[in-house]
Amino acid sequence: MHTRLIICLDGIDPEYLEKSSMPTLDDLGRRGWRTLGQGAMPSVTNVNNVSLVTGGPPALHGITANYYYDRRTGQSVYMESAGFILAPTMFERASAHGRRSMVITAKDKLRTLIARGASEVLSAESPPPWVVEAVGAPPPILSVEVNHWLFRAAIAACKRQPPDLLYLTLTDFAQHKYAPEAEQSQANLAALDSLLADLLNAGPEFSVVATADHGMRAKTRGLDLGQLLAQAGIPCEAIPIIKDRYVVHHQNLGGSAYVYLDNMAQQDEAVALLKAEPGVESVWARDAAAEAFQLHPDRIGDLFVLATEEAVFGALPAAREAVSVRSHGCLHTRSVPIIACGPGIPRRPFAYNYQAASWIQW
Numbered sequence: 442m443h444t445r446l447i448i449c450l451d452g453i454d455p456e457y458l459e460k461s462s463m464p465t466l467d468d469l470g471r472r473g474w475r476t477l478g479q480g481a482m483p484s485v486t487n488v489n490n491v492s493l494v495t496g497g498p499p500a501l502h503g504i505t506a507n508y509y510y511d512r513r514t515g516q517s518v519y520m521e522s523a524g525f526i527l528a529p530t531m532f533e534r535a536s537a538h539g540r541r542s543m544v545i546t547a548k549d550k551l552r553t554l555i556a557r558g559a560s561e562v563l564s565a566e567s568p569p570p571w572v573v574e575a576v577g578a579p580p581p582i583l584s585v586e587v588n589h590w591l592f593r594a595a596i597a598a599c600k601r602q603p604p605d606l607l608y609l610t611l612t613d614f615a616q617h618k619y620a621p622e623a624e625q626s627q628a629n630l631a632a633l634d635s636l637l638a639d640l641l642n643a644g645p646e647f648s649v650v651a652t653a654d655h656g657m658r659a660k661t662r663g664l665d666l667g668q669l670l671a672q673a674g675i676p677c678e679a680i681p682i683i684k685d686r687y688v689v690h691h692q693n694l695g696g697s698a699y700v701y702l703d704n705m706a707q708q709d710e711a712v713a714l715l716k717a718e719p720g721v722e723s724v725w726a727r728d729a730a731a732e733a734f735q736l737h738p739d740r741i742g743d744l745f746v747l748a749t750e751e752a753v754f755g756a757l758p759a760a761r762e763a764v765s766v767r768s769h770g771c772l773h774t775r776s777v778p779i780i781a782c783g784p785g786i787p788r789r790p791f792a793y794n795y796q797a798a799s800w801i802q803w
């Protein structure tokens with residue numbers, strides 16, 4: 442039995458691996474290879490999870506944020522269902538060849554978004570009875586321990602009936618909460634590494650690609666782009682790309698934003714104002730943004746605004762606020778580790794995390 446295992450270590454900035462001891466992961470890298478790759482932009486969870494399962498950037502699959510503003514209706518919708526994904530998933534490809542695939546994830550919102558075509562989908566939010574019987578009830582979704590439970594569920598699944606393809610995608614609660622050098626983070630990563638060893642010994646032969654969806658940075662400068670522009674007489678909708686129903690850990694503050702202007706005649710003025718604002722690293726008009734970052738032009742704003750390393754955008758009491766939050770979404774959280782080992786894995790390291798399943802042939 443041979444299982445292709447893709448692991449998304451959510452929010453594992455390369456710095457987390459540098460500051461922690463992870464012998465199992467190190468060993469995989471030694472036997473295979475290890476590199477620093479790039480994720481898709483914006484560097485947020487859903488965008489990159491969909492990139493991982495479809496094998497391409499947002500230009501291919503259409504998921505450009507957690508949240509989508511429909512200018513025609515003035516309505517905002519969460520892109521949480523598979524209907525928004527414009528490309529086939531690796532699970533659909535496996536299924537077309539009669540192969541069994543499985544997705545294991547913490548949150549139901551990811552389950553409904555990414556798992557199209559999977560033979561079996563398991564979330565910590567609504568686990569099937571056989572998993573609860575095998576490894577106990579899951580801890581809360583917003584906990585450090587939920588990722589440990591996901592690994593135990595994967596081990597149980599591989600002992601029960603190993604799938605041909607397993608996508609194990611974790612949650613980044615711990616990284617939003619703890620810096621790489623924090624004891625709690627080091628203990629968490631040691632536990633995950635030991636669970637990875639158990640998974641690799643669970644039965645089947647594995648080909649493994651372990652990577653992350655995005656990195657993580659401590660953010661201190663908050664900007665409310667909507668207020669900044671409105672105060673200058675430029676009405677708009679500013680959509681932080683991280684806006685999410687699960688708000689506890691990042692307060693909806695993210696490292697980039699899409700701006701939809703009420704009046705396109707004000708575009709140059711808006712760009713100039715934003716570029717002059719400390720905390721704004723770069724501002725891209727729609728077409729330039731779509732080209733530079735391989736975004737889907739129909740699903741982004743008139744402007745794509747990227748934050749500096751220490752800044753975040755979101756809805757705040759004032760246009761400029763001091764904040765203290767760990768978050769992502771900008772270019773500084775785009776670098777991710779990629780570690781791969783096993784039969785069929787190409788010798789040449791991947792440049793992008795979304796190549797994680799590109800080598801799989803059925």
Ligand SMILES: [Zn+2]
Pocket residue numbers: 451452485486487612613654655
């Ligand atoms: Zn994430």
